[in-house]
Amino acid sequence: MTTQEKLAMLEEIMELESGSLNAGTKLEDLEEWNSMAALALIALMDEEFNKILTGKQIKEFKTVQDILDFME
């Protein structure tokens, strides 16, 4: 899976315009990064990447890159 595809998934769960995210985007700057987006991310990791993501791990994410790294 390419980085672009992963970014597109993140844009979808946060309902952001296509192309609006990049790896360096700080999560705290995103109004759409909220508790519902975090739950959607847990579901995404489970369904698409077969990974268990916990609330504690989510709190450690600072940038979009941190999420991309977790998807590896």
Added chain:
Amino acid sequence: MINPLDLTGKHILVTGASSGIGKATAIYISKLGAKVTLVARNEKKLEDTLSKLEGEGHSVYPFDLKQVEEIEGLINNIVSQKGALNGLVHCSGIATMRPLSMTRTAFLHDMMLLNFYAYVELIRCSSKKNNFTEGASFIGISSARSISGDKSQTAYCSSKAAMDAATRCMAKELATKKIRVNTVIAGFIKTAMYDMFVGNAGEEAVNSYILGRQYLGMGETVDVANAVAYLLSDAAKFITGTGLIVDGGFLS
């Protein structure tokens, strides 16, 4: 002196007996004299529950209740080996939170399998001739969330509401067999499942939201076990087709 909650000699099947409410219920009703049959996926954890039970005649049947088609065989085995059921408590369940945007049919189905389909199937099979005793009591652990909805809980709340609705129907249908069917509508109870919920939802949000409404504080598994014991006992012989709310005031 009388003990209205006396369950001496009653054979009670408890699902989800490896942890949380199921485990606490199994231990509690064994202290009231019940002969408990424990069902859950994890054999090692079931053995741990078994080691904490009081009295004799208990047994474990490791089983994945998501294999709904296999439940009939399980119940037949249990009845032939351990005797007809005086009661059944379905505590197995999952409570995964997922926003509507990610609540696809496969996810809904997975939630319904354990929380709802398995519940109905357990009662369907246990209410067959010779599988139950007169005055049997069947119980599902429902949730205050079956009445009070929340974000990211569409699947969970629906599965519990389905459980409550089915309970009302089955109670009417099984009354002629002298079987009672009820749910316990539990509020927030301190379990590993609850800790997972807090981990996902965030402690701050949980504290202000839940403890603001559930004004008796956090519930304990024994609070639910007490309600289950009551519904299992002959003291509740006039109670069927309802949900006993045990929620620390959450729904009030």
